[in-house]
Amino acid sequence: MPGFPYLPQTSRDIDEMLEVVGVKSVSELFKDIPEKFEVDISIPESKDEFSVLRDLSELSKNNVTLNDLSVFRGAGVYKHFVPSAVQAIASRGEFLTAYTPYQAEVSQGTLQMLFEFQTMICELTGMEVANSSMYDGASAAAEAALMAVRVRGGKKILLSEALHPEYIQTIKTYCFGSDIDVETVSFDSETGQIDIADLQKKLTVDTAGFVLGYPNFFGIIENLAEIRTRIGEKTMMIVSVNPIALGLLEAPGKFGADIVVGDGQPLGNSPSFGGPGLGFFASKESHIRKMPGRIIGETKDSDGRTGYVMVLQTREQHIRRNKATSNICSNHAFNALVASIYMSIVGSEGLREIARRSFDKAHYLTERISKTDHVRLVFTGPFFNEFVAQFDCDLEEFNRGLLKENILGPLELERFSKEMKNYGLICATEANLNEEIEFFAGRLEAIR
Amino acid sequence: MTVFDKSTEGRTGFFLPKEESYGYEPSDVLPENSVRKESPLLPQLSELQVMRHFTGLSEKNYSVDGGFYPLGSCTMKYNPRLNERIASLEGFSQIHPYQAEDTVQGALEVMYNLQNFLCEITGMDSFTLQPAAGAHGELVGMLLMKKYFELKGESNRKKVIVPDSAHGTNPASAVMAGFEVIEVPSNGNGRVDLRSLGEILDENIAGIMLTNPNTVGLFENEICEIQEMAHDKGALLYYDGANLNAIMGHARPGDMGFDIVHLNLHKTFSTPHGMGGPGSGPVGVKSILKDLLPVPVVRFDGSKFSLDYHLPNSIGKVRSFYGNFGVFLKAYAYILTLGGDGLKRASEMAVLNANYLRTRLSKLIPTAYPGLCMHEFVLKGSKLVSEYGVKTLDVAKRLLDYGIHPPTIYFPLIVDEALMVEPTETETKEALDNFADTFERILSEAKEDPNILKAAPQKTVVGRLDEATASRKPKTRWSKDT
Numbered sequence: 005m006p007g008f009p010y011l012p013q014t015s016r017d018i019d020e021m022l023e024v025v026g027v028k029s030v031s032e033l034f035k036d037i038p039e040k041f042e043v044d045i046s047i048p049e050s051k052d053e054f055s056v057l058r059d060l061s062e063l064s065k066n067n068v069t070l071n072d073l074s075v076f077r078g079a080g081v082y083k084h085f086v087p088s089a090v091q092a093i094a095s096r097g098e099f100l101t102a103y104t105p106y107q108a109e110v111s112q113g114t115l116q117m118l119f120e121f122q123t124m125i126c127e128l129t130g131m132e133v134a135n136s137s138m139y140d141g142a143s144a145a146a147e148a149a150l151m152a153v154r155v156r157g158g159k160k161i162l163l164s165e166a167l168h169p170e171y172i173q174t175i176k177t178y179c180f181g182s183d184i185d186v187e188t189v190s191f192d193s194e195t196g197q198i199d200i201a202d203l204q205k206k207l208t209v210d211t212a213g214f215v216l217g218y219p220n221f222f223g224i225i226e227n228l229a230e231i232r233t234r235i236g237e238k239t240m241m242i243v244s245v246n247p248i249a250l251g252l253l254e255a256p257g258k259f260g261a262d263i264v265v266g267d268g269q270p271l272g273n274s275p276s277f278g279g280p281g282l283g284f285f286a287s288k289e290s291h292i293r294k295m296p297g298r299i300i301g302e303t304k305d306s307d308g309r310t311g312y313v314m315v316l317q318t319r320e321q322h323i324r325r326n327k328a329t330s331n332i333c334s335n336h337a338f339n340a341l342v343a344s345i346y347m348s349i350v351g352s353e354g355l356r357e358i359a360r361r362s363f364d365k366a367h368y369l370t371e372r373i374s375k376t377d378h379v380r381l382v383f384t385g386p387f388f389n390e391f392v393a394q395f396d397c398d399l400e401e402f403n404r405g406l407l408k409e410n411i412l413g414p415l416e417l418e419r420f421s422k423e424m425k426n427y428g429l430i431c432a433t434e435a436n437l438n439e440e441i442e443f444f445a446g447r448l449e450a451i452r
Numbered sequence: 453m454t455v456f457d458k459s460t461e462g463r464t465g466f467f468l469p470k471e472e473s474y475g476y477e478p479s480d481v482l483p484e485n486s487v488r489k490e491s492p493l494l495p496q497l498s499e500l501q502v503m504r505h506f507t508g509l510s511e512k513n514y515s516v517d518g519g520f521y522p523l524g525s526c527t528m529k530y531n532p533r534l535n536e537r538i539a540s541l542e543g544f545s546q547i548h549p550y551q552a553e554d555t556v557q558g559a560l561e562v563m564y565n566l567q568n569f570l571c572e573i574t575g576m577d578s579f580t581l582q583p584a585a586g587a588h589g590e591l592v593g594m595l596l597m598k599k600y601f602e603l604k605g606e607s608n609r610k611k612v613i614v615p616d617s618a619h620g621t622n623p624a625s626a627v628m629a630g631f632e633v634i635e636v637p638s639n640g641n642g643r644v645d646l647r648s649l650g651e652i653l654d655e656n657i658a659g660i661m662l663t664n665p666n667t668v669g670l671f672e673n674e675i676c677e678i679q680e681m682a683h684d685k686g687a688l689l690y691y692d693g694a695n696l697n698a699i700m701g702h703a704r705p706g707d708m709g710f711d712i713v714h715l716n717l718h719k720t721f722s723t724p725h726g727m728g729g730p731g732s733g734p735v736g737v738k739s740i741l742k743d744l745l746p747v748p749v750v751r752f753d754g755s756k757f758s759l760d761y762h763l764p765n766s767i768g769k770v771r772s773f774y775g776n777f778g779v780f781l782k783a784y785a786y787i788l789t790l791g792g793d794g795l796k797r798a799s800e801m802a803v804l805n806a807n808y809l810r811t812r813l814s815k816l817i818p819t820a821y822p823g824l825c826m827h828e829f830v831l832k833g834s835k836l837v838s839e840y841g842v843k844t845l846d847v848a849k850r851l852l853d854y855g856i857h858p859p860t861i862y863f864p865l866i867v868d869e870a871l872m873v874e875p876t877e878t879e880t881k882e883a884l885d886n887f888a889d890t891f892e893r894i895l896s897e898a899k900e901d902p903n904i905l906k907a908a909p910q911k912t913v914v915g916r917l918d919e920a921t922a923s924r925k926p927k928t929r930w931s932k933d934t
């Protein structure tokens with residue numbers, strides 16, 4: 005059986021096409037490439053799909069999957085219950101194999117979906133406008149920092165030290181590119197919240213924005229009202245959120261946030277070893293022309309029918325080139341679809357219940373911890389569904405033991421900071437059933 | 453009707469396990485102002501309603517699965533379903549980025565092998581898989597340049613040269629890395645004009661960004677000269693790999709002297725475009741730049757795969773975790789399925805398909821440049837304006853009525869009324885013939901009654917939409933009162 009997968013040309017087709025083109029062979033078509041560059045690459049030979057599936061299924065078994073574990077680890081990627089319908093709908097080829105809606109008339113599905121997605125993000129965050137997605141939470145936060153400099157001028161960005169460490173690294177890299185100074189603001193070692201005195205000390209007239217997590221990396225809920233008043237109007241308040249937490253926490257928009265970003269993985273997207281999730285990006289209407297990314301708007305056709313189009317494209321690279329608000333072109337529209345389906349199924353009630361259960365279970369765990377002398381709750385600040393505990397045993401060893409009992413235990417914070425040896429970040433969500441919570445709590449209490 | 457218009461208070465499609473609460477009340481535990489007063493307004497629907505809503509939306513979309521999609525520069529090839537199946541295996545989709553390394557050896561092996569495959573295909577020494585898209589890869593490439601010259605003590609190099617035919621992301625990415633962009637014009641053959649290049653190249657140039665074949669579908673046949681000119685002045689050469697589909701398995705950017713390369717796994721390596729993403733934009737470099745790559749890097753010591761965060765000169769991270777792993781799997785499966793022989797064959801068929809379609813269409817409308825093309829070609833619509841008074845946009849909209857997705861239009865900017873056609877290798881000769889026949893039909897319509905084109909599309913769910921008003925007074929979210 006001749007031929008290669010996915011290539012439909014028969015030898016007769018090839019002969020006919022060559023003749024029309026007026027060349028003798030396929031290799032003649034490559035005559036512009038200098039001969040000396042011709043190579044034979046060393047990649048294994050083609051294979052049938054059944055063999056590839058078998059080999060990669062085997063390889064996938066070298067990974068321990070979250071489906072087989074009780075997961076008490078979050079730190080940016082969370083295990084939640086995802087209704088089966090989410091994947092079933094999203095995998096439709098009409099979504100999966102379309103591209104950016106350049107031709108609006110045949111992309112109304114994509115465009116309306118993204119319009120609805122933007123609405124849901126506005127609702128969650130309490131902001132006026134949202135774009136149709138960024139790559140992930142970290143790069144969205146970095147783009148927010150750049151936008152703050154565009155809007156406010158100045159050349160300094162402040163970052164909370166309690167922001168997710170990978171977000172801090174990402175923002176620093178983007179700011180290195182744009183020659184923006186970055187300083188970090190420490191957190192109060194008792195509460196885990198922003199150290200307001202340090203914030204005020206580092207705030208200068210040329211500080212364009214302050215980026216913080218809500219909840220922060222340690223799960224702690226920052227006092228956004230106070231931070232807003234302390235930083236004043238000149239500096240943008242950029243808040244990075246866990247969207248699930250917003251089922252229960254007051255929306256940052258209510259505290260006067262200027263930009264709200266976050267990662268949409270928890271909204272129905274699979275963990276996938278950290279990607280693809282999606283970045284979301286919301287701001288105030290008055291700043292819409294300074295925003296990065298594609299934005300969808302509602303309009304009418306000549307017959308008065310409602311339709312959707314990409315708007316304000318003059319901000320974007322394909323028109324504005326070196327003066328664009330960002331270089332982003334492809335985004336994470338498919339993951340925005342997943343998030344939209346998820347949010348449509350769970351609804352506002354469902355989201356609140358997910359948030360409430362996550363909160364409830366995490367707080368119960370801290371109650372149990374307070375009964376043992378060997379694990380200490382590190383921060384006193386209010387928290388949502390993650391918290392930091394200090395262990396008086398070797399945390400890595402403890403985790404290895406847990407794994408034998410199919411538990412993915414606390415994240416060792418030592419990987420980010422040497423001072424946090426045997427500090428673990430613990431997370432609970434609605435996907436941790438009470439019996440898992442009890443079992444895990446029992447393991448914590450059993451530490452000697 | 454939007455999903456919000458279909459919502460009914462109290463309805464839901466979501467049920468959680470029946471469980472007792474532990475009794476923690478947010479309002480008891482949290483500061484009063486932290487507790488949400490008003491629920492976000494998310495739709496309230498049954499599962500079936502959600503299913504129908506989104507199925508309805510999907511039916512309003514054009515897709516590769518549905519028809520020919522010759523969108524130039526975007527490589528809209530078939531997205532094999534094997535790849536989707538592999539990416540959704542629970543051993544791959546249900547793993548946490550912070551699991552212990554010994555519990556994700558399979559995932560690290562995929563990344564490691566994919567990096568090596570990409571090195572082999574491009575002729576580069578090292579790859580990072582971190583960037584989430586082509587433009588993100590460009591940003592990484594530009595940051596690498598910046599860091600490289602900073603470490604070399606040549607911070608005077610603050611400019612990057614970009615051809616006038618380049619994709620918009622190229623200049624935009626260079627600016628995000630703090631560079632000033634200088635445009636080099638194309639010559640009459642659609643290639644970089646070497647004289648002009650020579651005039652702007654000096655010690656203040658950090659690099660040249662090239663796409664090869666370039667965005668008019670032509671191979672930069674003076675690449676050896678360009679390479680020498682750039683390196684003689686100490687500048688680096690950057691390769692935008694969006695068009696690798698034309699030469700994969702035949703020639704390698706690394707051998708042509710490129711120092712940095714980004715690839716678009718969502719183009720060349722068949723991963724689906726997903727309405728605009730997620731993509732993946734791995735970046736490959738020559739060894740002089742390998743210590744500057746984003747962290748972490750995947751290593752293999754002969755028995756165990758690991759993540760190395762200790763690169764003191766790394767540019768840092770450009771996103772969280774390791775990249776779009778779900779996309780890597782699809783590209784990896786694609787490479788394994790096609791194999792080295794199939795990849796080579798794929799680019800041959802991409803180039804053959806393009807040349808066949810070019811030959812047929814060039815009898816109807818002039819191509820921007822004469823002669824053979826690589827995997828895509830550009831038509832010049834200006835003749836239609838002068839002869840029939842119809843624009844490229846009108847032709848594109850009329851194609852929609854015939855159920856065909858138009859080519860990329862008005863790009864590259866250097867061609868008047870451009871139509872950029874990239875059929876890809878996965879299309880049959882019949883599909884190409886149908887496109888050419890349809891094109892011909894539309895041109896005779898243009899001749900007989902241009903208004904047919906100007907009034908198009910008629911058969912789509914909406915007609916031409918008022919974009920101007922939509923941007924002047926943007927309505928970007930649904931609200932209750934309208």
Ligand SMILES: Cc1ncc(COP(=O)(O)O)c(C=O)c1O
Pocket residue numbers: 332333334525526585586587588619621622663667692694695716731732733
């Ligand atoms: C030539 C070229 N360069 C760069 C890009 C940017 O790639 P991405 O959309 O993945 O960011 C594209 C595609 O849109 C392209 O066609």
